[in-house]
Amino acid sequence: MEILLISEYFLLVALVIFLISSMRVISYKSVAMGLIGTSSLTLAVTIILVVAGTVLGLGFFKDIALALLLLGVVGTIGFAMVLRRQD
Amino acid sequence: MLEIINPSMVSLIQSIIIILSGLVILIASIGILTFDKDMPNIVYVRIHVLGMIDVAGIVVFLALGQYMFAVMYLVLAPFLAHAMANAYFYGEDDYNTLYADDMVEDKYAALNAPDKLDDDAVEDESGEDADSAEGNADETASENLDSGDESND
Incomplete structure (x- = not known):
């Protein structure tokens, strides 16, 4: 088994743990925590899709x-602007 | 020299970078949950930790050869972190917002206090007289003020 493949599987495991911790951050009773958790969840899913696409050789994952x-960043910034104008 | 860099070497370097990034993500994702939730400024702390994971993600993108992803997220990540911190500061952060409001109110109160303004004006006029009388620099204006008062007495 190639070392690159092993490292990619290790990264996938780390990203799944990061995904679970992001879900825990989302569940805190604060809107800002929800924003942070959603942003980190989007990043985790993005990296998982890129790594899985590389491992499986599927182009449309990318x-x-x-x-x-792109949509995760735009959504987070948009919701942050709405929260900013709440006062 | 270039013979050293063969495909297996590149693969090894890629693997090391990916494993290191995975370790960073693992440590940060465990650490982001171990902070006390009643800690002051916990949201800013979590945004800071998330910045470390952002950098690890950019390094992973570079190691996998996805340069467009890396450049795009390198540009977008600071805007994201600033937007979240800004929204929390003006939307929910009572402690720091009140502290900042008190600072602003104290500053305006000091500027608009009539007694303080009159005292400042008197001190400035006396300082100018003392400077003109003795010809010293502005740094010794207060000393000149004292000596001028004594000489007047």
């Missing part, structure tokens, strides 16, 4: 990851 990365 397209989905690209859309998720």
